[in-house]
Amino acid sequence: MTSPLELLSVEHLLSEEERDLRDAVAHFVDDRVRPSIADWYEDGLSTEAVRELAREAGKLGLLGMHLTGYGCAGTNAVSYGLACMELEAGDSGVRSLVSVQGSLAMFAIWKFGSEEQKQRWLPGMAAGELIGCFGLTEPDFGSNPAGMRTRARRDGDDWVLDGTKMWITNGSVADVAVVWARCDDETVRGFLVPAGAPGFSAPKIGKKLSLRASVTSELVLEGVRLPADAVLPEVSSLRGPLSCLNEARFGIVFGALGAARDCLAAALDYATTREVFDKPLASFQLTQAKLADMALELQKGYLLALHLGRLKDDDRLSSQQVSLGKLNNVREALTIARECRTILGANGITLEYPVLRHANNLESVLTYEGTSEVHQLVIGQALTGENAFG
Numbered sequence: 001m002t003s004p005l006e007l008l009s010v011e012h013l014l015s016e017e018e019r020d021l022r023d024a025v026a027h028f029v030d031d032r033v034r035p036s037i038a039d040w041y042e043d044g045l046s047t048e049a050v051r052e053l054a055r056e057a058g059k060l061g062l063l064g065m066h067l068t069g070y071g072c073a074g075t076n077a078v079s080y081g082l083a084c085m086e087l088e089a090g091d092s093g094v095r096s097l098v099s100v101q102g103s104l105a106m107f108a109i110w111k112f113g114s115e116e117q118k119q120r121w122l123p124g125m126a127a128g129e130l131i132g133c134f135g136l137t138e139p140d141f142g143s144n145p146a147g148m149r150t151r152a153r154r155d156g157d158d159w160v161l162d163g164t165k166m167w168i169t170n171g172s173v174a175d176v177a178v179v180w181a182r183c184d185d186e187t188v189r190g191f192l193v194p195a196g197a198p199g200f201s202a203p204k205i206g207k208k209l210s211l212r213a214s215v216t217s218e219l220v221l222e223g224v225r226l227p228a229d230a231v232l233p234e235v236s237s238l239r240g241p242l243s244c245l246n247e248a249r250f251g252i253v254f255g256a257l258g259a260a261r262d263c264l265a266a267a268l269d270y271a272t273t274r275e276v277f278d279k280p281l282a283s284f285q286l287t288q289a290k291l292a293d294m295a296l297e298l299q300k301g302y303l304l305a306l307h308l309g310r311l312k313d314d315d316r317l318s319s320q321q322v323s324l325g326k327l328n329n330v331r332e333a334l335t336i337a338r339e340c341r342t343i344l345g346a347n348g349i350t351l352e353y354p355v356l357r358h359a360n361n362l363e364s365v366l367t368y369e370g371t372s373e374v375h376q377l378v379i380g381q382a383l384t385g386e387n388a389f390g
Helices: 016-033 037-043 047-059 077-090 092-112 115-126 239-273 285-313 319-349 355-367 372-384
Strands: 132-135 151-155 158-169 176-183 188-194 216-226
Touching (some): 016 047, 016 077, 037 092, 037 355, 077 285, 092 115, 092 176, 092 188, 092 239, 092 355, 132 158, 132 216, 188 239, 285 319, 319 372
Parallel strands (some): 132 176, 151 176
Antiparallel strands (some): 151 158, 158 216, 176 188
């Protein structure tokens, strides 16, 4: 049998260093994630497990790996993307842990923080000793962050924050939350809120049917008083959080393919060993048609992701191009996961196989970091010059 990504002979498109890093992350997933993921998904990921995974990811240099200095590995964008792909082949929740830590919380501090803020937080976050979260989405404002109701007002030299954030990965285990709030002058500023600050709480969201191997929380800010140096000084507009989201979306372009690849590998293995009407399931024309179509879309998505990674490494990647990648690759990954479930039949609904777990996770990935509809409008605006939002 030929591996789906070997059909197009794409290995030569990667450098030796990129392949070595990818393989190291794959070994980490095989050794550390796969043996436990079914239990983590069924029972929910504990705080202790999150912290242990973060420390191990830190030792591998995966946290903030595409950033430079402050203990970060300083890899190229393609290497970061490949790491996301291997992590999500294990589970979307594990990739989300690394992505939120590096591309949202750490990137915000690295890009917009003061030198003192960077020195205080980034080395510990890169090592996985400190965990961060990113508070932008609100209960009533997801796709429209400009409508945020979280407020920050000056009181002498201090800032006082009031509001609520929702669907926050790592929230209840985080040591620091990057919280975006609207100030009295209507600018949007980022604030570093340490865990344990009076008036700040992060209740865990339960009863999830997706991303169960990930901690998701609400952030509640009730008169949280912060010193003047808690604000990120280098940005005062929505450009700040939106640029962070663009970093995270780039990781998703690669990551979703990892989930799809894992589903397709499971379906291939199952189809070649399962006998139906006294012959392998893989010998039926309809099964081969499904496998061929899925392998084709997986390879197209991979070439798209790799192209976007090279553009990013050349500092030529636009937000519209990231939208193209996120829209296509998540949508196709979810289609692949669902189709693989049909090949496995009833076995596909169990945690013995990864396909429905991946499909459930991808239902969340489809809508976080920008819904498919939002990305369609971003692309539509680039094509027509017309703003169709709102």
